[in-house]
Amino acid sequence: MYNHKTQQIMALNLDHVLILGSGQTGLSVENWCKRKNITSSMWHGDADTSTYINMNNITCVVISPGIMPSHPMPQKAKKLNIPVITDIDLFFSQDEALVKHTFGITGTNGKSTTTALLHHIFQNTDDKKNNTFLGGNIGTPILDLPVDKSAHYAIELSSYQLELSHKLNLFAAVLLNLTPDHLDRHGSMEQYAIEKMKIFDGCKNSLVCIDDAYSQDIYNALKKNQNTLSISCTQKADYYVDSNGDLFIKDRLITSLSNMPLKGKHNWQNMVAAFALAHIASLPETDIIQAMQSFQGLKHRLQNVKKINNVTFINDSKATNSESTEMAIRAYQDKKIYIILGGRAKANGLNALQPLFPFIQKAYLIGEAANDFSVILEKHHVAYTLSHTLLPAVTQAYKDAQIDAKESIVLLSPSCASFDQFKNFEERGDIFCDIVNKI
The missing domain is CATH 3.90.190.20 (Mur ligase, C-terminal domain)
Incomplete structure (x- = not known):
């Protein structure tokens, strides 16, 4: 079974932020600091020794997902009791109300399609079409998104981001599937599953697709302690798709997915997951279905x-x-x-x-x-x-x-x-x- 310790974030002192990594995430954090008039320094990589030597004036470290948590830089910060956080943590620290409308999506496959579909559903069912935002591991870094306490946020989260982030307390989150991936980073399938499981820390509505053994184990563990619903394309569940492509909530027929623009049975899992998250958001079923019918999918994916x-x-x-x-x-x-x-x-x-x-x-x-x-x-x-x-x-x-x-x-x-x-x-x-x- 997968056991992990929930990482509680320390109180943040943002007097001087050290940004680890100068890729897309690092540059996003740097721009956010400039907008907030926060002093920041950037460490560009192992060839950059300028900030490696002296951390005495650093009050917070923001680590990019591409940097291993075992790297000497974050390890040195931890020894000095300097909080090491992510851009995800930083985003939610701006206002506690943000998590009340944030939907997280993770899994080995299908994350981007599911996140984009959920965003499309929100865009086409909300009264304010600009009142929904897409980001995280898909395209836009989360700190580049506007802060709007009434907005819906559809956020894709990778295992790298989840490994480094603290307790997220999301309104709803889904785990689509788990197959061996990124084992060079996480070391084992068990550890990879543990990192993915962190998306549910403090989650109000947890959804797990139970069509693989690893995800089934996570579902069994979660439902003992928090509100957890099941999704499946192979068996009956709280939300499931049968062999004909018909979508059900428990045993109530909702619609057929076989004629949706998204082709391929593998997309049934993405569609039922997005439907379930939108349904948990209390959107009308007919509006969700209508929005799904106009989603053409992402570039480069069928x-x-x-x-x-x-x-x-x-x-x-x-x-x-x-x-x-x-x-x-x-x-x-x-x-x-x-x-x-x-x-x-x-x-x-x-x-x-x-x-x-x-x-x-x-x-x-x-x-x-x-x-x-x-x-x-x-x-x-x-x-x-x-x-x-x-x-x-x-x-x-x-x-x-x-x-x-x-x-x-x-x-x-x-x-x-x-x-x-x-x-x-x-x-x-x-x-x-x-x-x-x-x-």
Whole structure:
């Protein structure tokens, strides 16, 4: 079982704040301090020794999520009894009322989609459409958000942020799922689960999707001591989706998710979670459903880019491992799939795809993994072309898909990281969209 100690935040003295890390979070904290006329210093990394030596005038340390809590800098601060906090802690310290309308979302997969969908629901059901904010691990750092005691806040929280933050006391929070991830940081699956569990510290309404063993254990532990509801896409629960895609609250049918714009059964979990959080916020069920029907999803996640005659182009550049690509293929397995694979391969290669190889009409291989993937596909008798780069891959895939009279999908779902040819998966997806839109 997972046991953790709730971290209580010390009283904050913000006379001189030391910011650990100069990335997006660190710069956001620095700008917040400037707006508040708070003196701050920034430590840029291990090459920066200027503030490492002298902490005598520092009253508070704000640590960026990319910095390990075991690093000598936060450890030195703790030895000097200087509070080490996060931008999340700092945001809520501005006004205790903020947490009363804050909804936290975490999990290994689906966090961003669920958070964005919840934000979309709030935007399209609240009387004041500007009275809802999206941030945290998704796009906007939390300290860049306006302070509005009556607003709804949809906040994505990663395990890195939760590991470093103190008791959050959120109005509502959901854990979507847990699969092995970031174990190089957390050391073990048990510790990773413990960090995720911190989102529920002091939470008024806790929601857990019980479709994996780790999350089921967390649900069992939480419900003994706090208000905790279950979500599922595999069994009956407080909020659940059956095998047909029908959404229920307990045994009461609410709506069907199968015809929503978000495609793929893996998105049923994201939709039921967002619905449940909005329902807990006392929004009318009919308004929630109507808002969900207009949500088109996030860029780079099964993004419908364009349709030309019988060929639909799908940007799933966020699929950086074979498990994610598996979900994409399952979402379109009733169509002819022409898939672009490759990049910098992960340790599991194409393992998760092998049962789905029969659904692939042809593969177009790019990046560092192209040659290795070609060996795997040839062994399993899957047709492929060594395209090497994205432009010829899209061009050839479209040419082949046009020949097929049936509805066809040109699917960018690489099963690989992007860093061999692109800055990140976003750039890879944007270039795919640019190529498609020029056809």
